[in-house]
Amino acid sequence: MVTDSGNASARRTARRIAGRLNAPLPALVESEFDDTPRVVNRQLVVLVREEWRVVDRWWTEEPVDRRYFEVVLESGQNICVYRDREEGCWFTQNA
Amino acid sequence: MIACLLIPGFELRAALRSRPGLSLVPAALAPDLSEEPLLGPVTAAADVVGVKPGMRLGEALATCPSLVLVDRDPASVEQAWEEVLRRLEDTGFAVDPVEYGVVVFETHGVERLYGGVRPALERALAAVGSSWDPRIGAAGRRFTALAAASVARPGQILLVAQKEEESFLEPLPLSLLPLTGERYAELEGLGLRSIGELAELPAGAVAERLGADGRKAWRLARGGRSAKVRGRKPVAELAEVLVFPEAVGNELTLRRALGSLLERLLARPERAGRPFRKLAMSARLVDGGSWRRAVTLRDATAEVARLRVALGPKLQELPAPILELRLEAVEVAEHTGQQLALVEPAGEEVSGRLREGLRQVRASTGTGSVCSVVEVAPWSRIPETRALVVPRDE
Numbered sequence: 001m002v003t004d005s006g007n008a009s010a011r012r013t014a015r016r017i018a019g020r021l022n023a024p025l026p027a028l029v030e031s032e033f034d035d036t037p038r039v040v041n042r043q044l045v046v047l048v049r050e051e052w053r054v055v056d057r058w059w060t061e062e063p064v065d066r067r068y069f070e071v072v073l074e075s076g077q078n079i080c081v082y083r084d085r086e087e088g089c090w091f092t093q094n095a
Numbered sequence: 096m097i098a099c100l101l102i103p104g105f106e107l108r109a110a111l112r113s114r115p116g117l118s119l120v121p122a123a124l125a126p127d128l129s130e131e132p133l134l135g136p137v138t139a140a141a142d143v144v145g146v147k148p149g150m151r152l153g154e155a156l157a158t159c160p161s162l163v164l165v166d167r168d169p170a171s172v173e174q175a176w177e178e179v180l181r182r183l184e185d186t187g188f189a190v191d192p193v194e195y196g197v198v199v200f201e202t203h204g205v206e207r208l209y210g211g212v213r214p215a216l217e218r219a220l221a222a223v224g225s226s227w228d229p230r231i232g233a234a235g236r237r238f239t240a241l242a243a244a245s246v247a248r249p250g251q252i253l254l255v256a257q258k259e260e261e262s263f264l265e266p267l268p269l270s271l272l273p274l275t276g277e278r279y280a281e282l283e284g285l286g287l288r289s290i291g292e293l294a295e296l297p298a299g300a301v302a303e304r305l306g307a308d309g310r311k312a313w314r315l316a317r318g319g320r321s322a323k324v325r326g327r328k329p330v331a332e333l334a335e336v337l338v339f340p341e342a343v344g345n346e347l348t349l350r351r352a353l354g355s356l357l358e359r360l361l362a363r364p365e366r367a368g369r370p371f372r373k374l375a376m377s378a379r380l381v382d383g384g385s386w387r388r389a390v391t392l393r394d395a396t397a398e399v400a401r402l403r404v405a406l407g408p409k410l411q412e413l414p415a416p417i418l419e420l421r422l423e424a425v426e427v428a429e430h431t432g433q434q435l436a437l438v439e440p441a442g443e444e445v446s447g448r449l450r451e452g453l454r455q456v457r458a459s460t461g462t463g464s465v466c467s468v469v470e471v472a473p474w475s476r477i478p479e480t481r482a483l484v485v486p487r488d489e
Contacts, residue, residue: 021484022482023479026302026303054477089300095478
């Protein structure tokens with residue numbers, strides 16, 4: 001006799017599933033021709049402090065191929081971003 | 096298998112138990128005063144005339160001027176839900192209540208007892224009773240079970256085999272996923288209608304476009320993570336009720352009634368000397384509605400004076416005179432007393448306070464809310480694999 005969107009229940013339940021610690025977050029990055037970040041989350045990059053690559057798990061179905069950059073933004077914020085070369089997009093993470 | 100029992104519109108059903116005649120006319124659960132004026136669940140008669148759950152109040156009344164708004168009845172809802180959970184527990188299921196009307200449990204432990212998954216779930220449906228129109232979805236993963244329950248008919252058991260989970264989720268609507276309204280609009284603008292269409296997209300593209308929520312939704316569209324269900328610890332009923340011969344609104348009388356209830360509750364032998372950690376007060380209002388407030392104590396205590404100080408101010412929040420006042424011990428501490436040391440060992444006081452603080456957080460927010468970080472591979476070059484967040488319920 002009573003109707004409710006079971007969908008709403010499903011949505012609320014699914015929200016309870018916890019995430020991983022230090023999981024990468026998608027970032028909005030504009031890059032130079034050589035793939036170095038120029039703008040991160042709408043803030044200009046003033047300095048690239050460090051750069052390194054992580055290639056791992058290439059023997060599995062979920063290989064990791066990332067190019068990390070530790071950058072300083074115009075606001076003074078120090079942030080780590082990486083380009084996931086498998087998925088072709090940018091993320092921020094505390095590396 | 097993980098099973099999900101769903102009772103749509105549970106809060107409205109519980110509120111209508113005392114007024115069954117309203118279930119046959121267009122009626123809806125009134126919006127919560129502290130939230131946006133959006134309708135709660137609606138009756139089938141209201142649904143037929145175009146009133147939908149989540150509709151704005153003004154729009155709903157314009158659509159159906161004869162719509163009856165049913166006041167929220169939190170005490171009845173709480174009581175009815177506890178009855179449902181206890182009936183499931185009596186049947187042998189370790190239940191993990193998600194919210195009113197949604198409960199998840201494992202069938203593994205009782206399959207042999209009842210002769211298989213389906214007979215066990217039939218027992219669960221029978222235990223809840225057909226008057227609630229329950230339906231059950233079961234699958235290898237929690238989200239799939241919930242999705243199955245959401246599309247099942249009243250009284251139906253929908254089993255989804257592990258290898259069929261992806262194909263089952265494919266045609267289901269995107270509205271099952273935990274996304275905000277803006278995100279739905281964005282996805283619809285992109286031409287996506289079903290969970291399967293979202294699951295086919297590359298993970299990176301979804302994450303870039305929709306952010307962390309989108310990534311989570313994408314993962315769920317592919318079935319979600321497989322995690323075990325942690326059943327709640329069955330609670331012992333520890334409550335006292337005071338029924339007034341006529342409606343009472345006087346604060347002094349209410350405070351005296353509370354004092355009397357506290358003394359009766361403290362004298363209960365089931366307490367076995369243990370102090371209270373969380374208490375709930377509920378009242379039946381003179382106009383037929385109900386009221387409920389839960390209080391988590393900073394320190395578990397059995398001192399009447401401290402309990403009065405914690406609970407007394409809540410009585411001022413009563414919206415109307417009451418006919419009945421109920422005091423319930425929601426959670427009781429495990430220790431029977433606090434033995435003070437003459438000389439505290441170094442650091443012991445701080446860690447004791449921390450433990451007590453964590454217990455308080457757990458009592459007020461539920462199991463799984465306190466987690467600890469466990470380092471699993473600190474040497475890993477992939478930052479997110481270095482440590483895990485593990486629920487800490489003990």
